[in-house]
Amino acid sequence: MQSDATRLLKNLFEQAVATADPMNCLAAHLPPPPEGRLIVIGAGKASARMAEAVERHYDQPLEGLVITRYGYGRPTQQIEIVEAAHPVPDQAGVDATRRILHLVDNLTPDDLVLALISGGGSSLLCAPRDGLSLKQKQQINKDLLASGAPISQMNVVRRHLSQVKGGKLAAACAPAQVLGLIISDVPGDDVAVIASGPTVPQPPSADSVSEILERWGIDPAAFAQLPADPDQDFEALKEKVSNKVVAAPSQSLAAAKTVAEQVGCDVLMLGDDLEGEARELGAAHAHKALEIAANRAATQKPLLILSGGECTVTRTGNGVGGPNAEYALAALIALNGNARITLLAADTDGVDGAAEVAGAFVLPDSLQRATDLGRAPQDYLQRNDAHHFFEALGDQFITGPTLTNVNDFRAILIE
Known part of the structure; x- marks a missing residue:
């Protein structure tokens, strides 16, 4: 799963956590x-x-x-x-x-x-x-x-x-x-x-x-x-x-922004205080990323979309999930395997909802790998089972206890 994109997003998360240590x-x-x-x-x-x-x-x-x-x-x-x-x-x-x-x-x-x-x-x-x-x-x-x-x-x-x-x-x-x-x-x-x-x-x-x-x-x-x-x-x-x-979350996102700019990314900040249903926010951010990618030449600098806040999940199913994993799963469905977009959604305390998992990555090939495994993302979303979905793909983001807590960290990289 490791790629230049995932390594960058992981490093930005770690910088956000270190700022709040x-x-x-x-x-x-x-x-x-x-x-x-x-x-x-x-x-x-x-x-x-x-x-x-x-x-x-x-x-x-x-x-x-x-x-x-x-x-x-x-x-x-x-x-x-x-x-x-x-x-x-x-x-x-x-x-x-x-x-x-x-x-x-x-x-x-x-x-x-x-x-x-x-x-x-x-x-x-x-x-x-x-x-x-x-x-x-x-x-x-x-x-x-x-x-x-x-x-x-x-x-x-x-x-x-x-x-x-x-x-x-x-x-x-x-x-x-x-x-x-x-x-x-x-x-x-x-x-x-x-x-x-x-x-x-x-x-x-x-x-x-x-x-x-x-x-x-x-x-x-x-x-x-x-x-x-x-x-x-x-x-x-x-x-x-x-x-x-x-x-505070704003300080951690600002630190991540600085690092991203230092390695040559443009950065779009959506805010450190976003709330709402996780699946709705994930889909909305994915559509925004798709719109930007469609109007941004591949020869331009990579663009990083950063946001924080605290999503919520209204549980209607009996799966194992959390707001960051559910955000990522809804985004994966909306992105539909776009080759230029990689995403990380994770809780800065290292625990997302009902699992000892910080969150999840969405890679350009995540949807295809899910299809190859016979995993229908919409079914997992319907039963609030995002962690099991990303576990099957090997796309979970596991940090262990970070010893701090400044809310959700969400980063979408458009290359």
């Missing part, structure tokens, strides 16, 4: 040590790597605990790393979250809490509200993930279900100062949405939860007995809490 981006945002204790907490797919970067920076005793996805741990010395389930929470995440809440109890105004937050924190940092069981919360998460709802609306629901999301974790740290250091995995880099905003004080939004559930066809039964969110002095809390985005 906490070892490269976190130190510049770390504050001086406080007069009191320095407590490090956090959750997300990048949180263990962020903790590793914090330990490298400070030459003093540290204490803390962060929660990351199974397989994403790092060999830290002072900050404990706990692994838990993602994207559906489990008991390990619940137990570790309770330990974080105990850790930040009884702090003083001289203490500083560093909260290391990244994508995936919504499921990893899990403390169901009183009256809600873990089993109920797991089912609601599964329903949300299958519904096709955008992450911003999913996280409104998650905040209402939680004792730590929506600024409640920051409230638990009072009266200490809290600094949230955040790696963005959401379109628009809204810190209230990333990991459901555990360090972002915000008024409760229970009134809109029922509307979201109705819109996306989710059973509201689990919410019927839940009281309204407790009142908090959000304005007072804001004086003790600050948040910084230390890595």
